[in-house]
Amino acid sequence: SKTAAAFGIDEALKQLGLQETNHGTSTGSENFGSGDIISSFSPVDGALIGKIKTTSPADYEKVMAAATSAFKEWRMVPAPQRGEIVRQFGDRLRELKEPLGKLVSYEMGKSYQEGLGEVQEMIDICDFAVGLSRQLHGLTMHSERPGHRMYEQYHPLGVVGIISAFNFPVAVWAWNTALAWVCGDVCVWKPSEKTPLCGIACQNIIAEVLKKNNLPEGISCLINGDYKVGELMTQDKRIPLVSATGSIRMGKIVAQAVAARLGKSLLELGGNNAIIVSPDADIKMTVIGAVFGAVGTAGQRCTSTRRLIVHESVYDKVKDAITEAYKQLKIGNPLDQSNHVGPLIDTDAVKMYLSALEKAKKEGGNILVEGGVLEGGGYASGCYVKPAIVEAQNSFKIVQEETFAPILYLLKYSGGVENAIEQQNGVVQGLSSAIMTNSLREAEHFLSAAGSDCGIANVNIGTSGAEIGGAFGGEKETGGGRESGSDAWKVYMRRQTNTINYTTKLPLAQGIKFDL
Numbered sequence: 306s307k308t309a310a311a312f313g314i315d316e317a318l319k320q321l322g323l324q325e326t327n328h329g330t331s332t333g334s335e336n337f338g339s340g341d342i343i344s345s346f347s348p349v350d351g352a353l354i355g356k357i358k359t360t361s362p363a364d365y366e367k368v369m370a371a372a373t374s375a376f377k378e379w380r381m382v383p384a385p386q387r388g389e390i391v392r393q394f395g396d397r398l399r400e401l402k403e404p405l406g407k408l409v410s411y412e413m414g415k416s417y418q419e420g421l422g423e424v425q426e427m428i429d430i431c432d433f434a435v436g437l438s439r440q441l442h443g444l445t446m447h448s449e450r451p452g453h454r455m456y457e458q459y460h461p462l463g464v465v466g467i468i469s470a471f472n473f474p475v476a477v478w479a480w481n482t483a484l485a486w487v488c489g490d491v492c493v494w495k496p497s498e499k500t501p502l503c504g505i506a507c508q509n510i511i512a513e514v515l516k517k518n519n520l521p522e523g524i525s526c527l528i529n530g531d532y533k534v535g536e537l538m539t540q541d542k543r544i545p546l547v548s549a550t551g552s553i554r555m556g557k558i559v560a561q562a563v564a565a566r567l568g569k570s571l572l573e574l575g576g577n578n579a580i581i582v583s584p585d586a587d588i589k590m591t592v593i594g595a596v597f598g599a600v601g602t603a604g605q606r607c608t609s610t611r612r613l614i615v616h617e618s619v620y621d622k623v624k625d626a627i628t629e630a631y632k633q634l635k636i637g638n639p640l641d642q643s644n645h646v647g648p649l650i651d652t653d654a655v656k657m658y659l660s661a662l663e664k665a666k667k668e669g670g671n672i673l674v675e676g677g678v679l680e681g682g683g684y685a686s687g688c689y690v691k692p693a694i695v696e697a698q699n700s701f702k703i704v705q706e707e708t709f710a711p712i713l714y715l716l717k718y719s720g721g722v723e724n725a726i727e728q729q730n731g732v733v734q735g736l737s738s739a740i741m742t743n744s745l746r747e748a749e750h751f752l753s754a755a756g757s758d759c760g761i762a763n764v765n766i767g768t769s770g771a772e773i774g775g776a777f778g779g780e781k782e783t784g785g786g787r788e789s790g791s792d793a794w795k796v797y798m799r800r801q802t803n804t805i806n807y808t809t810k811l812p813l814a815q816g817i818k819f820d821l
């Protein structure tokens with residue numbers, strides 16, 4: 306297409322080893338696939354980027370055979386040597402940052418800057434994982450029995466299944482794999498059927514690194530297709546851990562399927578994130594944080610700001626400032642860096658956005674900044690919408706839901722910060738939250754046990770844009786999983802408690818006597 310030519314997309318596809326028709330299944334050295342064909346269209350200009358042959362059940366069996374056999378070797382490679390492979394992978398990502406960032410932008414529709422940012426997150430988690438590979442510590446304990454030593458160690462878990470969402474088509478995989486690999490696991494990834502080329506590009510990069518190091522097939526595997534291909538993993542007893550990122554609807558199905566076979570699941574599901582704006586807030590900072598949070602990635606981040614809970618004393622001031630800021634927003638091709646807002650992922654997402662605005666109106670919402678679909682030159686994909694602001698009540702049914710689009714609900718509170726926290730916590734999701742305040746009392750209250758009930762709680766920062774060093778995830782219907790930094794690695798390993806007796810007697814615990 307014209308856009309692809311103007312922004313060097315064809316060259317990027319070539320550098321990433323992508324063709325017109327791609328095999329969507331891989332165990333490393335070869336790509337194959339005999340399932341149905343899916344086509345990947347760009348939301349940027351509506352053009353066909355490529356076709357993918359998805360994974361059939363027989364292809365899947367081939368993948369699982371390679372993965373289970375690779376695990377037997379990989380688990381015995383010392384962790385720092387596994388870290389060395391992740392280091393090399395990070396280096397390749399540094400070299401391919403531009404083409405991969407471009408592909409993310411073109412296939413998913415986020416801005417080129419955000420595409421590059423996503424690849425940077427992959428690089429960052431690789432660096433983190435390399436250090437971690439020398440620090441997979443367990444504890445030592447004092448035994449109650451004389452001449453005994455007791456300690457715990459972490460062992461690799463096995464084959465980790467990764468199911469990811471369209472909105473972070475490359476980073477979520479890396480958050481999981483970089484840690485899982487240094488932990489000694491092998492990974493099978495099913496990317497979103499809306500961004501399959503990003504998946505193939507990533508697999509090509511790691512496959513090359515593994516091959517160069519003469520490592521076995523199957524340490525990194527790729528499968529492609531819709532939920533039916535995902536179900537092959539959730540029902541597969543050979544997969545001890547399924548890490549699934551996506552909607553709450555999906556998470557509830559996946560959690561039940563995995564629990565039915567007593568497997569482990571790591572769930573990273575939807576959010577309904579709010580910023581509380583207190584009477585003491587810095588209004589300028591608030592506006593920048595809220596606008597970026599609400600319209601960045603066209604409102605398609607799990608941490609996007611959906612609700613602004615503003616104290617009545619500053620309500621009009623905030624309302625005017627944010628309405629004014631929305632007038633400056635430029636909507637258009639995300640590869641063109643002068644635009645602030647790109648497209649939604651597809652026309653189904655546009656329908657959901659329009660329906661949410663209708664519902665908000667029906668429930669009594671007041672449209673402050675009008676939404677709508679953009680038409681004409683540059684908007685031919687039909688996926689570009691105007692960011693909207695609606696004055697609403699937290700109790701509205703639509704406000705309680707996560708609509709994956711740039712709609713910001715403006716809510717009011719009066720009295721103390723506890724009233725704002727009650728609204729902020731008054732939804733089923735529990736991912737990210739923030740307070741804008743210069744009051745120490747309010748900030749500490751917000752972070753206390755009686756404060757935000759989310760996995761992420763920020764002070765004087767918006768809700769989106771987490772760093773990889775902290776554990777990432779949320780409570781309640783967000784699923785409870787934690788990925789990325791801190792001690793999130795522990796979920797990818799199994800813990801073993803070891804007791805060693807170095808005497809010639811066999812004393813029993815709890816003082817029990819058993820003489821023969």
Ligand code: NAD
Pocket residue numbers: 468469470471472473495496497498530531532533534535536539550551552553554555556558559572573574575576606607608707709736778779783
């Ligand atoms: P989605 O739920 O439609 O799909 C996510 C993935 O799950 C896809 O790969 C899909 O094929 C797969 N899937 C769907 N049903 C399945 C089933 N029954 N069994 C196995 N696999 C199944 O989500 P989406 O539209 O791609 O992404 C948007 C959602 O993801 C939003 O709700 C967003 O908040 C959430 N998300 C959460 C995080 C987080 O870290 N908490 C990060 C990114 C996105």
